[in-house]
Amino acid sequence: MTTETVLDRTAEVDLTNCDREPIHQLGEIQPIGFLIVLTADWMISNASANTPDFLDVDERGLIGRPATDIMTKEAIHTLRNRLALLRGADALERVFRMALQDNGKCFDIALHMSGSRIILEAEPSSEHDYGDATGTVRGMVSRLEQAGDMPAFFNEGARQVRALTGFDRVMVYRFSADGSGEVVAESAKGGIGSFLGLHYPATDIPKQARELYTRSLLRVITDINAEPVPILPATDEYGKPVDLSLSVLRSVSRIHIEYLRNMGVGASMSISIVVEGKLWGLIACHHYSPRCPSFERRSVAELFAQMFAMRIEARERKLIVEYERRARDISDQLLGAVASDETLLNDPDWLSQILTSAIPADGVGVWINGNYAFSGLTPETGEFARIIQALNTTAAGRAYATDHVASLVPPREGKESHIAGLLAIPISRTPRDYVVLFRQEIIRSVRWAGDPHKPVEYGPNGPRLTPRQSFEEWKETVVGRSQPFTDSEMRVAETLRATLIEVVLRLSDEASAERKEATSRQELLIAELNHRVRNILSLIRGLIRQSKPADGTSIEDFVKVIDGRVHALARAHNQITDDHWGPAPVKNLLEAEAAAFLTTQKDRLLLDGPNVLLNPQAYSTLALVVHELVTNSVKYGSLSVETGEALVEWSVRDNGDLHFCWRERSGPEVAGPPQRKGFGTTIIEHSVPYDLGGTAKVAYAKEGVRADFVIPAKHVVQAGDIAGTRIYLPDAPHTPVEHASRLLHGKNVLLVEDSLIIALDAEDLLIRLGADRVNTEASALGAIAAIETEKPDVAILDINLGDHDSVPIANRLAELEVPFIFATGYGEQSQLPDHHKRRPVAQKPYTLASLSRRLSELLGVGEEA
Template identity: 85%
Template sequence: MSDSGLPSDEVDLTNCDREPIHQLGAIQPIGFLLVLTADWIISNVSANVGEYLEVDREKLIGRPASEILTKQAIHTLRNRLALLRGKDALERVFRMQLQNNNKYFDVALHMSGLRVMIEAEPSTEHDYGDATGTVRGMVNRLEQAPDMQSFFNEGARQVRALTGFDRVMVYRFSPEGSGEVVAESAKSGIGSFFGLHYPATDIPKQARELYLRSLLRVISDIDAVPVPVEPAVDEYGVPVDLSLSVLRSVSRIHIEYLRNMGVRASMSISIVVEGRLWGLIACHHYSPRCPSFERRSVAELFAQMFAMRIEARERKEVVEYERRARDISDQLLGAVASDETLLNDPNWLSTILTSAIPADGVGVWINGNYAFSGLTPNTGEFARIIQALSTTAAGRAYATDQISTLVPGFGGGKANVAGLLAIPISRTPRDYVVLFRSEIIRSVRWAGDPHKPVQYGPNGPRLTPRESFEEWKETVVGRSLPFTPSELRVAETLRATLIEVVLRLSDEASAERQEATSRQELLIAELNHRVRNILSLIRGLIRQSKPADGTSIEDFVAVIDGRVHALARAHNQITDDHWGPAPVKNLLDAEAAAFLTTQKDRLILKGPPVLLNPQAYSTLALVVHELVTNSVKYGSLSVGTGEAIAEWSVRDSGDLNFCWRERGGPEVFPPNRKGFGTTIIEHSVPYDLGGTAKVEYARDGVRADFVIPAKHVVQTTALAGNKIHLPQDSQVDSPHVTDLLRGKEVLLVEDSLIIALDAEDLLDRLGASSVMTESSAVGAIAAVETKRPDIAILDINLGDHDSVPIANRLGELGVPFMFATGYGEQSQLPDHHKARPVLQKPYTLASLSRRLNDLLEETGAKAWSRCSGSRPCG
């Protein structure tokens, strides 16, 4: 609202919406503004420009920008201007010299119509560091959040760690425009806003539009005096448009709103999901605060990544839900296609439909006949609902969480029904399946009375911001849980399915059933053929593997088991590739995994990517199994120094050469008798595949050569098939559970955001009841004075400062603490602190636990912790 007030028409909720907050004609005094024409002539300036630049403000208008800015600055700004894409784009330049002096500025650059808007504020970050790495680390931590609530909490915590505000909230908008605080990170002692709701009128329409255009808004001090833009209007009498200005002054109404909350400084970052304003990251501070422009830019980038992750997570949930619903729709279609009378069974329909769309009851209305299941209104009320739907729903799925808006005077009946979702199941709005939801009486916690009183405030007749933000509860009755857009989409899918069922001719259904029966018979015949072959093969293996004299039943079973498992491993590879060719190497990997769990490197594999068809693959699997088994029992793989080499290559003819060599094992002698295993090695490839096999029992190791004909071989440039996951030694990393810090509050002083977050997690795992994290000596000492910790960990080096002042104060208070370092600054500590324990970074659970345990033992803190008070036992 303007200072002159509104016209004398009736005051309503649109008054705040009509305030031109983008044309306030002033900026905040934390920087200055230059407005240039298209040919870079200065047309407007902020009144404080002389405080930042060596210029005469009264002589600036009409002068070329090149007369007050250096050539290098003009060159840089023009280049950045060329990078702007889109009407709301903004470019940034950090640590920039605008004149030939030692003053550095952070600059924001954007276009407003044909005007070039240049805003600058003094650089306060001399060496911020790797902003990209900071955001990457913050996003990585977001990805680890197991659910949405943890995700929101982590986002609020990280923005607060980055910006240092007293309170950071994740604020989500509802479809009707009100908002709820869904996550919060705040310093101790200032209360909590978590779970509170705020009415839609708290954020006017034009403010919401600006939140979509300009993603970050900072208010450094509500008591700061705005700096006017001169002249206030252009040559056409139009005020300067400050919609995208990062320094834009603040509406008096909003200042009054913040003052009523007790907030002195604030920052808001838009969360935009799929082009809509999903919510805000709202930051509050109870004294003046303005994070550097570079730090604010990092926060804005993080918020964009935060929004993208929200979109991805929500989309994944919706896709999964709708996929399951489609499966249910397919089941519905299949069931009713075979028995259309199921449509008249409300209990069956209720079971099917409520598994896709949660509801408390289902009513069916077909050709004037009706049936109910679960919680539903009585027959008369149901008839009124159907009558209203026939004139309102217009042949599409229709939902409401308040039936009384559809049927005036509807009371819900004894079932306390309040919401419905109606699914038409005929071409004209006549027949329906209606899902009902019961009334949910709930208490909504508002941040103060959401009904703004109409008053004559200090800025004229309007809606004055409420003065009290104490929790105010409102009881909501007559409503159900709303139906979501995803549930409406699923309802449309079900509608199409049900209509298709109703219109389907019985002969079409019969034809489909006949076709399905034919396919099933064909599948059964193929399955019978393959099962018979497999059973015959296994029967032959058992018969041919009969034990020699003196062989125990256990040994016989082990031999059979090994051979069947070799076939099973080959069969898995073949079926994983849809009964197609499988890689030779995978077969050998599987055998190594089965017999050489800890010595797989002793089986050396050499050869190009080659595939064998299913028949050859199964045959070679048995051969390789016998070779590996014999080598493990009697050959080179039976001793620690031996090894085996499997090498293969493809001839010009396309045949596959497969060679087996053993070396380093015991001396080899030809077998006295040929068992079934030897028969498999020497005869399987020639007999089953039409190839050749040659086995030589040389004294220094067995040698075997096989040739598999080209018709069984498939050459490939890359290894196909599923990867073999070889068994590994069992190494379970059991969770570290301890109560070392149970009931203790820990002060953690650490200037690196990512390291601090990791340390917080480790301290939580050690049982700490709470962790107060600070990045500076000033903040840490203030935290100690507000709430004394039980123990502290101090990073020695805090950028331009150290943690010695904190250590001195903790020493005076008798709080046990230790230093942490990644460099070795112990020698730089004052003499009275050199005896303090020092923890070397990076933090690990083991090292942190060990050092903390030593510290507690040395200071007697373990005995002290058993006292009931917060002071040492005496």
């Protein structure tokens, strides 16, 4: 933000506007020395306007002359040798007490490269016999080592720099993860107050200034009222100003001068503390009048700061290594204990004790296959379900932490929670299972150096923020946050994750072996066949019901629509059974659909994608979607005219998800979304999100319809056979039963069903039975969250929800005393869990009579009620 910068006064303003200021290209230097820019062949291309004040230069001036005209051969020889020592893009060489001319004047010189140009900066030498700089630093570091703890270490560092440089105040300033900073140590002369413990917002140091701090470690401002000296000419032959990123004399931003003036500071110096390649903090020096330590002393202070940073790194690493070693021991103990007694995993209090001894926390929640358990201070069940649902949007296979749970799951109105932080350790990918460590809210007061929420004021340098004129202490109470989880604790969490996954996999393998020994192949085949036949019957029945014709539609057209949809499923089923009920190729599905509708013009359906397989559930769902897309296009879209075509592209993303795109072109102009959305549109827009947990987006552009679908990775990667929970189904009476149209009058019904078409059919039946509202969910996680949001009056739970079951939902409904029935497509070989054996069970496919009968039994009313 130079004086030429113009900002929009209507825009929101904060100190991030300073991020746009080119502070490394201000074109000026401080007047304590001079600057010369040399080409690779030592010709002078630029120089500060005050160079003649320091060097004897004749009337011919400087620009365009060789350096040998104004410097001795000995000086140039020394400078060339120093340049040869430069290593790295941000290297800087120093020469102290060196004569550039024969007049005897000595200078302290800094040399660095900026692109192909040589930047030479010089200040008059003020230290004629400084002494042993190496010995000085060695003595300073020796006193540092005597500090017992980190606060004493920081204080000693501040004291040593103040003794070396003579500034009125020297502070050690440490950055937080959010970019704000805190004064953790201070050495100051008496009577000027203290900044110790004060916080400064991240916006006080612009982004580009932080970047420069990591490149150029020392920055000095000798007099805030000094008039800067321009560099002439202002630009090079390409019209670019000189890059002063590494300059020791670089001029000062007008905004920063205003900031220091508001603090009452006359001169300042900052030295970067870089730990493990990152800006850890600063040694910040203030003086209340002009002050210019010699270049040699500043260089000694910079060297000391580097040693200071190395000692910080060593001390912090020692603490981290010891902590992580202890955590690995705990992890080994966990693995060993479970290996000898696997029932320990069913004891949440034992697991909590083990985990919190490695990572301090106030409570632990476990979510596995929709089942949950708690120990210590944890959220309510409903809140836990919402948190798990939100965690499923984070990166898979990686621990996640936050000290502000409300940023992940906004709190519900009227609900208060003392939980503010969490660390989630995923212990599987499909389904997402977690061990979650919780931390309670810590209400604390933060002392700021002035109000960080400052109003806008328009000054001579554009928008700026005020007040930073008093820097009086301003307190802010921080709520809703916990103690943050450290990087070291996150690394320990990853170690524990690997251990827990190993335990889970080991137990899973053992359980699988036991199941195979306990169950014969014939029983599994019969149960699976019975399940698939019942689900297929339910699916076809739902297709027929949902495809009911509009007024004026002939029975022939209705039969044609039903026939097309059933045949699409049949084609997909044939492909799946050809592959032994395993994953089948996407391309085969498309080619089969093209052959069915475009027998003589199959080349109008353009296919482009890799050889990708989908599991049977996803394959059947996509078959219905593609069928509806092709049917609509043949009737109304690009495939309805001879010149039109449809392009189908699919690809696998980095995370394993399948992106499937349907795009029509060269067909009739699309007028917009359909005025009436039938069942076909419902299949296109909702099947993939509902049945598969993916996304669907349909756009009706003028040039043609475009539909994009994302199918989650769990359907793209082949999965092992998973047998559903087997339940016992009592024989239902076969006598016809008339339904009660007011059986569910005024009731809110929860329907848990993982198939969209079956769910739609069941919804219609429940409405016909008088239900006031039907809330449909496809997963245990969504269902539990819905229960906590609004308690239902009655519920119907599909036992098998794909890769998990509905037992956790049943447990929660039982706790709330909500009546419910189970539903299943499995046969009589199936068995309910012991504590739910007496629950009513409805077999699929749903019928009005069977639902009426079961619900009447459940509610204890006559069917004519």
